[in-house]
Amino acid sequence: MLQENRVSVIVPIYKVEKYLDRCIKSILNQSYENLEIILVDDGSPDRCGKIADHYKTTDSRVKVIHKENGGLSEARNYGMKEVTGEYVTYVDSDDWIDEKMIETMMNTLNEYEADSVQSSFYYAYERHNLYDHRYYSREDSPVILNNQSLIRELVINERIKSFAWGKLFKTKLIRDIPFRKGVLFEDVYWAHEVMRKVEKFVLIHDPLYNYFQRDDSIVANYSLRNLDQIKGLKERHVFITENYNNLTEESHKAILKSCLIHYKLLLLNRRKDKSGVHRKEVQQYIKKNYSRFKKAVKDDKELTQQLTLFYYHPYMNLLYLGVKKGLRKTKLIAQPVGLQKIRKSEGVVIK
Structure with a gap:
């Protein structure tokens, strides 16, 4: 039986030794404390498994699963098997979240009696963040979407992304929809199957999730x-x-x-x-x-x-x-409207 008001946080882990402490600490430090934190060590060859085990000994909310490497989809699916919370959210192990993210999302979900909530996010770099303000500013009121509007936005892929992370779901909606194994962009195969079951979806504009952008070039790492x-x-x-x-x-x-x-x-x-x-x-x-x-x-x-x-x-x-x-x-034509650049050290917008 699922535990009422508990949020299960699933973190798939592989080759992120450099970033893992930051990720886990951001979850442990949440203002919303009724959490179950499921760390899935997907056969990581570095110290990730030991780091995860350390947190298990320091906080009773942490569960650790060690498994052979099978990819992101399989790791998330393994984590889902252990969920006992009424709600689920995913955090990728090189990302991190604002300390009020889960509290804000839970309050929003309850206020609007929604099935799922998505927060905005930063494209997070080492020295600056980028925030997409083309459609909304962070002070705007939440947007409530019915199922038809939600699927439309998902297909357009601007306001609503297919990413599993950055969203809070009712566990009962997603527990029987596994991620496709053996593919990249697994969220593309998964999101529409979940969203078809969502009757009310709420989009909030405060960037509460930090989507870390590594220095690796997409061109150099393309396969x-x-x-x-x-x-x-x-x-x-x-x-x-x-x-x-x-x-x-x-x-x-x-x-x-x-x-x-x-x-x-x-x-x-x-x-x-x-x-x-x-x-x-x-x-x-x-x-x-x-x-x-x-x-x-x-x-x-x-x-x-x-x-x-x-x-x-x-x-x-x-x-x-x-x-x-x-x-x-050469500024002969205008730059397209894009992302707002924010310097981390000062927290100010860079023109």
Whole structure:
């Protein structure tokens, strides 16, 4: 039987020795104390397992699971088996959370009688944070979404992200929906299955989660497994057409955006796609679905331009993007509205 008002915090752990103390301490120091903290050591070859065991001896709320390495999805699934709390949240082990995050989310969930709550977050770097203020400011009132609006926002992927972390869920909603094993971008395969069960969702704008951005370059660390994101979006598209047919065009738009990004990354990583077979697959998929994509982006001038250029030749689109980037650097065209930069040491916005 689930413990009323207890929040279970699942932390999958692998090769994060440098960051793990920061993560665990941020959870232990929460103003909301009715917690169960489940640390899942996914066969980490460094000292992570010993660090987790240390916290188990110092705080009775901490549980530790040691298992053979099986990946993030399997680690989260293992943690879910141990949950005894009425509510669940996930924290990735190189991230950390504000001391009032869980209290704020619990108060919000209870006030609005919601099924799930999402807080805003910082893209956290060593010396500064980035906060997405394109749609809301942190002082704005919470946004309440019904199921139809929630799925729409999830597909658009701006205000509502598919990330498992940064959200508080009723345990009963997610306990029977495991993460897909053996894939990257596992959240893309998982989130819509969860959100279809959510009747009321609340979005709060205070950035209470710190999403740590390592110095590792996405280009340097790109692998062919990253293409799992496109596969996940295609799989989700089937779900959308069957259950939310009015969102089909938004789903097509999301797939197109992902394809264009991955084609560029594949080109930058030609050594990992020596024969070009994966680039050809992406190119052929866009050409095959060109009319559907064109219809989906008809109200988006920028995407329409990129799609048209890509259709004639992918390099034409890449040249277009390169020229625009150069013009922005020379300030001949305006920078797009983006993220607010905040210096950590002073807590002030950097213009």
